[in-house]
Amino acid sequence: TKIIDMGEFGTHTIRVSNNTTPIECSMEGFSQTACGFVIEFADIIAFHEMNSSFTNVGGWPASEMRTYVNSDIYNALPEVLRSSIINTNVVSGHGSTAGENNFTSIDKLYLLSSHEVWESLEEDTYFLIDYYDTSYLKTRQLDYYAKLNVTTLSPSEATKQYNDSSTWWWLRSTRLNYDYGFMDVLSDGISSNTIASSNGGVSPAFRIG
Numbered sequence: 001t002k003i004i005d006m007g008e009f010g011t012h013t014i015r016v017s018n019n020t021t022p023i024e025c026s027m028e029g030f031s032q033t034a035c036g037f038v039i040e041f042a043d044i045i046a047f048h049e050m051n052s053s054f055t056n057v058g059g060w061p062a063s064e065m066r067t068y069v070n071s072d073i074y075n076a077l078p079e080v081l082r083s084s085i086i087n088t089n090v091v092s093g094h095g096s097t098a099g100e101n102n103f104t105s106i107d108k109l110y111l112l113s114s115h116e117v118w119e120s121l122e123e124d125t126y127f128l129i130d131y132y133d134t135s136y137l138k139t140r141q142l143d144y145y146a147k148l149n150v151t152t153l154s155p156s157e158a159t160k161q162y163n164d165s166s167t168w169w170w171l172r173s174t175r176l177n178y179d180y181g182f183m184d185v186l187s188d189g190i191s192s193n194t195i196a197s198s199n200g201g202v203s204p205a206f207r208i209g
Contacts, residue, residue: 031091086209093135155189169201
C-alpha cells in the first residue's frame with residue numbers, strides 16, 4: 001500500500017490488487033481490468049452520481065462517472081503516478097434497454113465490475129451476479145479479493161471506508177433487468193443495485209505499465 005496526496009481530495013491509500021496475467025486475459029474480447037499490474041484505491045475518494053438522471057443507458061462508457069474519474073480524479077493524482085498509468089481495455093455489462101450489448105471503452109481510470117470483487121458461488125441462489133452482470137465472464141476476480149476468498153456469500157472483505165466510516169461504493173456494472181441503476185458494494189460488502197443519480201462512493205482502479 002501507499003498513501004498519496006490528491007490535493008483538494010485529501011490523502012488516500014492505494015494498493016496492489018493484481019499482479020498476474022492468466023491465460024484468459026489473452027482471450028478475444030476479455031476485459032484487461034483485472035489483468036497485469038492493477039492498482040486500486042483501498043478507500044473512498046469522494047462521492048458522485050453515476051449519472052445525473054435515473055438511467056444506465058449506454059452503460060459505463062456513457063456515464064458521467066466515467067468522465068469524472070478520468071478528468072477530476074485522474075488530474076488530482078501525483079504527476080509521477082499519472083505518467084505510469086496505461087490505457088486499459090474495459091468491458092462492462094448492459095442493462096435492460098433494448099438492443100444494448102456489452103460495452104467496451106479505453107480508460108485510464110475505471111470502476112471495478114462485480115466479478116472483479118466477488119466470485120459467484122453455485123449455492124448462491126439470491127445475488128446471482130453471474131446472471132445479472134452480462135460482462136461477468138468477460139473479466140475475472142482480482143488477486144486481492146481472491147486471496148481473501150471474497151464471494152457473494154462471504155463479502156465482508158469488500159468493504160471500504162471514507163474518513164474511517166464504512167459506506168457504499170459504486171461499480172461500473174449494470175444489472176440486466178434494470179434500466180435505471182448500477183451495481184454497488186454496500187457498507188457490509190454485499191452486492192446491491194442503486195439508482196444512477198444517487199451520490200455514492202468513488203473508488204477507482206488503474207493499471208501500471
